[in-house]
Amino acid sequence: MNFWDYIKDRIIIYIMKTTAIVISIIFLSAFNVKSQAIIVVTNILVVTVLMSELWEYFRKRDFYIRLNNSLAELDKKYLLPELVNYPEFYEGKIMVNALRECDKSMAENVAEYRRQNKEFREYIEMWVHEAKIPVASLRLMCHNNQDVGRKMTGQIKRIDDYIESVLYYARSENPELDYVIKEVSLKKIFGSVAVRNREALQILDAAIETDGLDINVLTDGKWIEFIIGQLMANSIKYCSPDRKLFLRAWADNNDKGVIFHFRDNGKGILKEDIPYIFEKSFTGHNGRENKSSTGMGLFIVSNLCERLGHRIDVVSEYGKYTEIQIVFGKNDFYKMS
Amino acid sequence: MNKILIVEDDRTLCEELSILLENAGYLVSTIADFNDVFLQMKEADVDLILLDINLPGENGEVLLQKYRKDSDTPIIMLTSRTDDIDEVLSMSYGADDYITKPYNPTILLLRISAVLKRSVKKGQTQMYNDVQVSFVSGSIMRNGMEQILTKNEMIIFGLLLDHKGEIVSRDDMMTVLWDNDEYLNDNALSVNISRLRTKLSELGIGDAIETRKKQGYLLK
Numbered sequence: 001m002n003f004w005d006y007i008k009d010r011i012i013i014y015i016m017k018t019t020a021i022v023i024s025i026i027f028l029s030a031f032n033v034k035s036q037a038i039i040v041v042t043n044i045l046v047v048t049v050l051m052s053e054l055w056e057y058f059r060k061r062d063f064y065i066r067l068n069n070s071l072a073e074l075d076k077k078y079l080l081p082e083l084v085n086y087p088e089f090y091e092g093k094i095m096v097n098a099l100r101e102c103d104k105s106m107a108e109n110v111a112e113y114r115r116q117n118k119e120f121r122e123y124i125e126m127w128v129h130e131a132k133i134p135v136a137s138l139r140l141m142c143h144n145n146q147d148v149g150r151k152m153t154g155q156i157k158r159i160d161d162y163i164e165s166v167l168y169y170a171r172s173e174n175p176e177l178d179y180v181i182k183e184v185s186l187k188k189i190f191g192s193v194a195v196r197n198r199e200a201l202q203i204l205d206a207a208i209e210t211d212g213l214d215i216n217v218l219t220d221g222k223w224i225e226f227i228i229g230q231l232m233a234n235s236i237k238y239c240s241p242d243r244k245l246f247l248r249a250w251a252d253n254n255d256k257g258v259i260f261h262f263r264d265n266g267k268g269i270l271k272e273d274i275p276y277i278f279e280k281s282f283t284g285h286n287g288r289e290n291k292s293s294t295g296m297g298l299f300i301v302s303n304l305c306e307r308l309g310h311r312i313d314v315v316s317e318y319g320k321y322t323e324i325q326i327v328f329g330k331n332d333f334y335k336m337s
Numbered sequence: 338m339n340k341i342l343i344v345e346d347d348r349t350l351c352e353e354l355s356i357l358l359e360n361a362g363y364l365v366s367t368i369a370d371f372n373d374v375f376l377q378m379k380e381a382d383v384d385l386i387l388l389d390i391n392l393p394g395e396n397g398e399v400l401l402q403k404y405r406k407d408s409d410t411p412i413i414m415l416t417s418r419t420d421d422i423d424e425v426l427s428m429s430y431g432a433d434d435y436i437t438k439p440y441n442p443t444i445l446l447l448r449i450s451a452v453l454k455r456s457v458k459k460g461q462t463q464m465y466n467d468v469q470v471s472f473v474s475g476s477i478m479r480n481g482m483e484q485i486l487t488k489n490e491m492i493i494f495g496l497l498l499d500h501k502g503e504i505v506s507r508d509d510m511m512t513v514l515w516d517n518d519e520y521l522n523d524n525a526l527s528v529n530i531s532r533l534r535t536k537l538s539e540l541g542i543g544d545a546i547e548t549r550k551k552q553g554y555l556l557k
Contacts, residue, residue, distance in 0.1 A: 129391070132417035133347050136439035140353035143442035144360065146506075160439055180421040187518060195441065195515045202511065208520035221421050 001064040006057060014053075021045050063087040078106065121170050128167040135160050154199055161233065165300065168226050172303035179220035179308065186260060187213040189221065190249055193228045200236050206245035215251050217258050217328040223304050228262065230297045231324050235264035237293075238286055238322075257330045263323035269316040277314060278302035339453055340364040340383040344400075345415065346371055346392050350438075354387070361446050375400055383410065385453055388432075390416040390423060398426055405431040411452045415440070443512040450499065465498055465556070468540065479540040489519050490533045497546065497556035506553035530554065 007014075021042060028038045070083045081103035084096050138156050142149025171178070190213055194201070201208070217224075232247070239245040243265060252259045269277060273284035280299045287293035305312040311327040341363045345351040355365045368377050371393045378386060378400065386404075390397035401412060414427045417438040424435045433452045436445060461473045469478040472495065476485045486494060496513050497505055507526060514521050521529070530546070537545050547555045 129417040132438045133350055136417070137347070137350040137353050139439045140350070140357050140442055144353060144356045156439075178420060178422070180425060182421070182425075191516065191518050194518075194520055195444065195512065198511060198515050201520075202523060205522050207522060210518065210520075221424075 001061045001068075003057070006060075010053075017049050021049075059088060060092070063089075063092055078103070117174070121174050124166060124170040128163055131163050132160070135163065157196070157199065161229075164226060165230075165296065168223070168304060169296065169300050171223075172300050172307060179223055181218055181220060181308075183216040184219050184221045184224060185214070185216055186251055186258075187215075189225050189228060193225060193232055196229065197232050197236065201245070201247075204236065204239060204245045206236075206239075206247060208247045208249070210248075211250040212253075213249060213251050215253060215258055217260075218330075219308055219310065219328060223308060227301050227304055227326070230301050231262050234297060235262075235266055235322070237290065239264070239266045240319075255330075256327075258328045260326045260328065261323055262325075263321055265321050268318040268320050268322050269314070270318050274314060274316060278312070338362065338364050339385065340366065341449070342378065342381045342383040342386045343367045344374060344378065344386060344392065344397070345389045347389075357442055357446070358449075363449075375403055378404055379408070385449060386410060386412045387449075388412050388414055390414060390418060390427070398423070398430060401427065401432055402430045411455075413448065413452060441512065443509050444516055447513060447516065463498060465501070465545075466542075468542065470494070470498065477536075477540065479542070482540055484536040484539055486533070486536065487529075488517075489514060489521065489529045490536070492517055492519065493529060493533055497554060501556050504549050504553045504555050509553070 024045065025038060025042060028041065029035075067080075067084060071077060071080055074080060074083070081096075081099040084099060086093055086096055135156060138152070142153050142156065187210070190210060194208060235245065235247055246265045248261075248263045250261050252261070267286055270285045273282075273286075276282045277284065278298050278301075279295075281295040282299070283293040283295045287295060302312050305326065309329060311329075313325045313327070314322065315325070316322040341358055343351055343354050343358075343365060345354065345367075351367055355367060358365045366381060366383065368374060370377075374392065374395065388397045388401060392400070397414060397416070401414065404410075404412070411433040412431070413434045413436060414432045415436055415438065416423060416427075427435050433455070434448050436448060461471065463470045463472070465477075467479060471478070472491065474485075475488070475491050476483050477494070478484075492514055493510055496510060507523075510526060511521065514526070534543060534546055537543055545557055547557055549555055
């Protein structure tokens, strides 16, 4: 609370009070009151006005300074009403009441959205599980009728992948955590991702090389399978047309943790695009060439990694290769629990 | 012949599963009335149960827990749920395996035969006519002659042996090889098969593996 601003704000009151005192003096002299008496009365009036103004200023000043300080210190400004105490003056009480009322209504509003969000997420989860049943039937039908099925398997796999990505998007965007951290073998996870993508990889006549994956990391098995699945899907999608796809996956183990590397010899990523590839809806140069890019895959991947406490990095040279590294920390599990 | 009970409430999925398993040479029974699944499970005289988790009435995990109290018939849980929590729970309740939908049919069959084998405790050597196949040392022997097979060749030969007299498609071979972390491409598979044939002919049975055009291979 600035003193001069406060004075400026009350200037009308001062003018009125001064005028009243001046008029009183004029009247008193008009009635021939002795000049000593006039001086005494004037003094009493001036001192009273000054005292009352100072008292008013200081009681308000304390309250507003505390209010401003609280506001400046809070990182979540909307929590302010929780910190404000009722002041002694009336207007302040009205204001605090209004603030608290606002706060309550806002909290209710937020709770309502949270509930809707949660219901929607639950619906998505249920929908995904329901949708997987006919997909499972279709896969079996394809297998049971090989001649018709062969062509459809690839498309069914695409449907299944899209369904899966909806599920993990819903999961990655929500604060509710529903993962299980346990020891997971990278070899097993990579194997099942490779088997899932076998048809697509074989059509491209891709070669895969793995090294040192026989190692356990602390993570959620299903989530990491989805993450590696997305990386592989990207390698397949953005493979270079003038050479055969070659995928290499390996793991380094040092005292900080395990680093999983996944490298392809595809199109690579433009240098200016690299800082943005984990951002939502970013498609970049490769995305403009490929109409089916959504910009969601790597965004979901980095979100999930963050949730799980893994670091994800990318190294790439345009036209040569892309390498994604996932760092599984050794102590992350304990930090999180 | 092994008998399998399918507990799955989605009619279409259940039918397709039956077809798949019957084609693979199993006797299949299914459940039509979901009011007393537990009783039907108990009364069924089968070698393996495929149990869905999301069932009307009692869910699969509850059924599994109750069933495990007095029976150790192998059970494979089938589910469309995709979180680890269910898997951990199911395994701790005594499930033998856990497979999520939509499953790869070949892998489903592999897992089933793996669970059945585990429950019979078959030895590590098998006979193919007068050839002794040792999975431990990765070799085949006939009349005192021995041939060492590579891991890939062993997987291929083992698969053909499991389906003796039936056609095994290249696609199925690939799935099995990839499932064993051997990421071969089409050419490499052909090379492996021809090497395997050479090794078999060294033992005097060069014509054991027959090629069926556009269908696959068959071990006579």
